[in-house]
Amino acid sequence: MIKIRTFKKSDTKGIIKLWKACFNYYTSPHNKPETSLKIKLKHKDGLLFVAVDGSEVIGSVLSGFDGHRGWIYSMAVTPGQRTQGLGSRLLKHAEKELKKRGAPKINLQVMPDNKAVVEFYEKNGYKVEPRISMGKRLK
Ligand SMILES: CC(C)(COP(=O)(O)OP(=O)(O)OC[C@H]1O[C@@H](n2cnc3c(N)ncnc32)[C@H](O)[C@@H]1OP(=O)(O)O)[C@@H](O)C(=O)NCCC(=O)NCCS
Numbered sequence: 001m002i003k004i005r006t007f008k009k010s011d012t013k014g015i016i017k018l019w020k021a022c023f024n025y026y027t028s029p030h031n032k033p034e035t036s037l038k039i040k041l042k043h044k045d046g047l048l049f050v051a052v053d054g055s056e057v058i059g060s061v062l063s064g065f066d067g068h069r070g071w072i073y074s075m076a077v078t079p080g081q082r083t084q085g086l087g088s089r090l091l092k093h094a095e096k097e098l099k100k101r102g103a104p105k106i107n108l109q110v111m112p113d114n115k116a117v118v119e120f121y122e123k124n125g126y127k128v129e130p131r132i133s134m135g136k137r138l139k
Contacts (some may be wrong), residue, residue, distance in 0.1 A: 002058065002086065004093045007048040012037065014057030015050060022076040030137065036062075036074075047101075049093055051077070051086055059086050063094040070095075070103030091124050109133055 007015065019033040029035075040048050040062060051059030058081050062074035072094060077087045098106060108126070110117055118128060 002051055002053050004049060004051050004059075004090055006046050007041075007050050007060075010055070011050050011052070011057050014052075014055075015060055018057050018060055018076055018078055019074060021078065023074070047094070047097060049090060049097070051090055053081075059090050061090045061094045063098055065098055065101045065103045070098035070101075070106040072106055072108040075108075087120060088124055 015037065016033045019036075023031075043064075045064065047063040047065065049061050049063070050057050059077040060074050061072060061076075064071045064073075072091070075087065075091065077090070095106060106126075108121070110121070122128075
């Protein structure tokens with residue numbers, strides 16, 4: 001049976017394998033799965049969730065609450081399990097947990113070469129908003 005729960009240390013290998021299979025941007029050093037995971041776990045907010053089938057990690061959503069907005073990253077379902085509702089289940093789980101922590105709204109970003117996924121988020125109630133996304137790397 002597929003279960004959605006908070007990430008455990010024993011999921012480490014599985015989640016890294018999943019992210020490598022699902023995201024091409026993990027080839028850049030600052031997005032290395034091992035690094036992203038280490039930083040997230042240090043934060044100890046309990047907001048990294050996985051979908052597991054037995055001990056196999058088949059989905060993930062990395063969420064966070066910065067005190068103003070909830071954020072969603074690393075939304076992934078293993079290729080063989082897609083379009084059966086698992087991505088939406090994971091997303092709803094993260095939404096519920098963010099709401100519990102007081103987040104009034106969730107933001108997320110979609111890479112320009114992944115526009116098709118906008119439909120997935122729209123089907124889950126998200127809207128494209130007119131914003132310019134900016135960033136600065138902190139050394
Ligand atoms: C995005 C992703 C997590 C969706 O997972 P999923 O389990 O297939 O999602 P669901 O089955 O809950 O889909 C819900 C709806 O969205 C649609 N949908 C899902 N992925 C879609 C996509 N990439 N493009 C268009 N529609 C999509 C489904 O067809 C479904 O429609 P329906 O309700 O009419 O049947 C999965 O496709 C994935 O891992 N993609 C690669 C990683 C990625 O791009 N993540 C997002 C980064 S921003």
